Amino acid sequence: MGSGVTATIISAAIATVFAAVGWVVNHILTGYRDRQNQQSTAALKHIERQLEELYGPLAFLAWEGRRTFEDLKEILERGPSESIFPLRTEQERDTWLFWLEKDLFPRHTKVQELLMSKTHLIEGSKMPDSYIQFLDYHNALKIDHLCWKERRIEYPQKPRVPFPYEFEGDILAAFESLKKTCSILEETIPKVTGRNVFPGCINLVAVPQSIPQADDVYPTETRRYRLIPLCPLCLCGESLSFSGLLNPRS
Incomplete structure (x- = not known):
């Protein structure tokens, strides 16, 4: 066997070894990339559920509530930073009760039902404090209203439990954070062609x-x-x- 043939065989063997090593490395990296893509896809699906079933509806209810409350303050002739309480006249009291029954209670009941039925979709490892404070506020106000309406117990001039304004901020902050994360994941997960x-x-x-x-x-x-x-x-x-x-x- 000539030296030229031997050199050709050695070159081919070296090339085969390098190619095999390259294939193994590429296979390992591809497996790692696939696992990363699977994790990202699972995370994206979970976030999409959070936005669709919980934080999307909560965010729109919060925006709606802000608008209708500002309308109520305009009707009662209160300034932007002025509380609506105490109610000054019988007409103001009637306006407050009408808004309470027709606007606030239905919307807050929807929020309560979402938090109860979609607890597994709440962002974070525990229930935020503002969520619990909101539920306390809603339940206390509802009981006071029913006591006045059904048993004619004197109606309080303002809710016994104050409304937690951090609740709306926490809801909207979580909504915006999830939207941003969702957008990032959609850009990073490769499209299958x-x-x-x-x-x-x-x-x-x-x-x-x-x-x-x-x-x-x-x-x-x-x-x-x-x-x-x-x-x-x-x-x-x-x-x-x-x-x-x-x-x-x-």
């Missing part, structure tokens, strides 16, 4: 070379593919081609 033809070779790309055809019964496609061997083990550097039947419904 196709799948490998041969699962054993993670870097093999199939490019269709012919126009799809369809029969009259089942819409199958006949394509000729040109395989671009990007895998380091595909050392020949030549592309292959084959024909196959693909059913778009599968």
Whole structure:
């Protein structure tokens, strides 16, 4: 065996070893990337549920409540930083009771139901203090109102438990934070544009070379593919081609 042939064999062996090492490293990195993508996808789905089922509705209820309360203050002729209590006249008291029954209670009941039914979607490891304070405020005000309405117990001039204004801020802050995180995850998770033809070779790309055809019964496609061997083990550097039947419904 000549020295030229020996050198060729050694070169080919070295190239094969380097290609094998490259494939192993690439396979490990690809597996890590896939696991990262799976975790990001799961996180994205959870955040989307939080926004759709809890924080989205809560945020819009908070914005709605702010607007209607400002309308109430205008009707009662209160300044921006002025409390509506104490109520000055019988007419103001009637206006307050009407707003309470027709606007505040229905909206706060929706908030209460969301917090009770979607507790698992609340952001963080524990229930925020402002959420608990809101529930205390709502329940105390509702009981006082029922006592006045059904038993004619003197109505208090203002709620016994003050409204926690931090509650709205916490809701909107969580909503905006989740929206931002959702946007970031949507940009970082790669979009799936196709799948490998041969699962054993993670870097093999199939490019269709012919126009799809369809029969009259089942819409199958006949394509000729040109395989671009990007895998380091595909050392020949030549592309292959084959024909196959693909059913778009599968």
